Amino acid sequence: MGKLDFSPIADTTRRAEIVALLRRAILTGQLEPGQKLNELRIAEQMRVSRAPLREAMRELVQEGILTSIPYAGTFVIDVTAKDIDDAYSLNKVLDEFAIERMWPLRDQRFFDELDRRHEAVKQATRNLDTTRQIETALQLHGLIHEWADNSVLLETWQRLTSRLQMYFALHQRARNEPVPAEDVHDTYVRLLKGSDMGAAQRHAREHIELDFEELLAYARSLEQRTSKGARADRAGLTRNRPEGD
Amino acid sequence: MGKLDFSPIADTTRRAEIVALLRRAILTGQLEPGQKLNELRIAEQMRVSRAPLREAMRELVQEGILTSIPYAGTFVIDVTAKDIDDAYSLNKVLDEFAIERMWPLRDQRFFDELDRRHEAVKQATRNLDTTRQIETALQLHGLIHEWADNSVLLETWQRLTSRLQMYFALHQRARNEPVPAEDVHDTYVRLLKGSDMGAAQRHAREHIELDFEELLAYARSLEQRTSKGARADRAGLTRNRPEGD
DNA sequence: TCTTGTTAGATTGTCGACAATCTGCTTGTC
DNA sequence: GACAAGCAGATTGTCGACAATCTAACAAGA
Structure with a gap:
């Protein structure tokens, strides 16, 4: 048999591309720690609706480089x-x-x-x-x-x-x-x-x-200077609470 | 000052509740490994639209207990x-x-x-x-x-x-x-x-x-018996590919 | 002056509908 | 009968609009 291995086909969902874009922006420091991500603005810039953008953000939250506070916003994590x-x-x-x-x-x-x-x-x-x-x-x-x-x-x-x-x-x-x-x-x-x-x-x-x-x-x-996004502190992380007690 | 600490207010987004429900279902085995999660059906059962459900699923994918294949579906991970x-x-x-x-x-x-x-x-x-x-x-x-x-x-x-x-x-x-x-x-x-x-x-x-x-x-x-969701194999995981070479 | 209630604006959360894609079946041809 | 092309049906991906919530500014009252 032919011994040629194809690389997997590219992800063709907008979501995946958004994830890649955002991750790159965060990891290279273009998005600074504590900074808030405005959904509407980013969605317009990327020419994409908010649905895939929000899904992408959820992924990055779980990935640990974003943090989300309900009804307040999603922020780049702070570096302590x-x-x-x-x-x-x-x-x-x-x-x-x-x-x-x-x-x-x-x-x-x-x-x-x-x-x-x-x-x-x-x-x-x-x-x-x-x-x-x-x-x-x-x-x-x-x-x-x-x-x-x-x-x-x-x-x-x-x-x-x-x-x-x-x-x-x-x-x-x-x-x-x-x-x-x-x-x-x-x-x-x-x-x-x-x-x-x-x-x-x-x-x-x-x-x-x-x-x-x-x-x-x-x-x-x-750590000395007060970050403007300082309130974006630890949210979630309490999965383990003993709910029935 | 009064020395009473309040516990943080409960997450009041549907998304958070859906995550909790799904996680519980998966971790207790009510949803079996390899099983496909039909968005429409689950959304109807929970009386919720697909948007928060999909966001919840994205979180669980990143959490490692679901795996998603674009345009094919989201599955409970297989246990090997x-x-x-x-x-x-x-x-x-x-x-x-x-x-x-x-x-x-x-x-x-x-x-x-x-x-x-x-x-x-x-x-x-x-x-x-x-x-x-x-x-x-x-x-x-x-x-x-x-x-x-x-x-x-x-x-x-x-x-x-x-x-x-x-x-x-x-x-x-x-x-x-x-x-x-x-x-x-x-x-x-x-x-x-x-x-x-x-x-x-x-x-x-x-x-x-x-x-x-x-x-x-x-x-x-x-591992002997063939799982019906067997094709839901490893997807993603290749973040590290050297893109520019 | 300080506190409290109200309101307008902006932003996030959610919904229902449409578009893109996959799957399996049917049909037609050899 | 085998095989490719094409056609529903179902499911996922995406969109635009609406509802819920937060923030900050402002007004009213003590």
């Missing part, structure tokens, strides 16, 4: 230092788990893909395209999760990644200078190709710790 | 042995992390809440209410995650829990006999009150392992 800290500490655990799981599954295809993504990061770095740099770096990092053959882990990591990407983008936006970070990933890639799993896990943990401190400091500095 | 395995192995990691984090945060309020939830499980067990038993057991288990003071962890665990609850409910449904499991949780609760964190972590891991094997065997037996 605690959130970043939480996300990072969990990410470390997930990384360790992912490496453990994917370690015996490494093969030539893995190494090739690893190099490919590493190259993409270097490319973006050369081009001084910081947005793309963040994106590719996270994709490089995500390979271990994709390769771990655990769909739940992958979903979890992708949710985490959305926020991390948003945090990084904001950080980059704040200070306009591009990160030099030329070959930060070299060690990471080398260790993933090596034979010492423990070393790879340790490096993943420390490597992350690195730019984390910087990011955290930035978030703390943001 | 691999999914259960994945969820459990990740859950073990999360438990360990949660215990580590909440350990220094334990106080009297924690112990009280622990006892309260433990009592709820025993109550449900006495009443032979298996659905409620599953629910309360998971709530007991969830306390460590709620107490870990990490919102991202909590969200992640709640997503996982949804599936686990669904799996358990299906399992219970299959074999009608209620689980004896009278005091399975006694040791768990005792260790969480004790001073040996490592022991608590170890127990959490092993205790889970217990009913896991049973559940997994059941899932494997299901």
Whole structure:
């Protein structure tokens, strides 16, 4: 038989496209944290009715980068230092788990893909395209999760990644200078190709710790000024209440 | 000032109520895996238009217990042995992390809440209410995650829990006999009150392992018969594709 | 001046109808 | 009989309009 695999056909619903557009706008920082999303205005701009737009927003709310308050509006989530800290500490655990799981599954295809993504990061770095740099770096990092053959882990990591990407983008936006970070990933890639799993896990943990401190400091500095969308605080999250008691 | 705190007002949107109704139906197994959700029919039964229903469905899709295929329909996710395995192995990691984090945060309020939830499980067990038993057991288990003071962890665990609850409910449904499991949780609760964190972590891991094997065997037996909704396979999940290359 | 009630405007939530798409059946042709 | 084309029927996706709710400004009264 012919050994040609077709890629799945593109999503042809407006909803999916809206989701992609909005997500991109949020993750690149074009929509700022705390900002309110006016349905009517966005719908007009996109030449779309409010129905698919609202459905798209619901998805992003569940994805964790929007938050909705009934009859008040839907807002981009606020970035608190605690959130970043939480996300990072969990990410470390997930990384360790992912490496453990994917370690015996490494093969030539893995190494090739690893190099490919590493190259993409270097490319973006050369081009001084910081947005793309963040994106590719996270994709490089995500390979271990994709390769771990655990769909739940992958979903979890992708949710985490959305926020991390948003945090990084904001950080980059704040200070306009591009990160030099030329070959930060070299060690990471080398260790993933090596034979010492423990070393790879340790490096993943420390490597992350690195730019984390910087990011955290930035978030703390943001915390001072009062965000105009400050009332868009935690809503929902109380699924577990013991209703019958 | 008066020291009375009011609980937040109930969500008064139809959407929220629909979400709750649908989630309950799915998690208790009233809606079976692979089953298609006909929008028109459900909307009529609930006396609601399709708009809020569809928004509710979008939320549950992102929550991971429904899956949607454009122009084909929305289905309850299929339960594969691999999914259960994945969820459990990740859950073990999360438990360990949660215990580590909440350990220094334990106080009297924690112990009280622990006892309260433990009592709820025993109550449900006495009443032979298996659905409620599953629910309360998971709530007991969830306390460590709620107490870990990490919102991202909590969200992640709640997503996982949804599936686990669904799996358990299906399992219970299959074999009608209620689980004896009278005091399975006694040791768990005792260790969480004790001073040996490592022991608590170890127990959490092993205790889970217990009913896991049973559940997994059941899932494997299901895998034989062809589900009528079999084509409702993984859709989406490919957010990470490198679009510009 | 402070509080409370009222009202107008804007925004979100919901509805019913229409358009686009899929599925299965029928029909026609070889 | 096998197969492709085409035609209902049903279902999902989208639209425009209406209802419910919130916000802020303003007026009335203590």
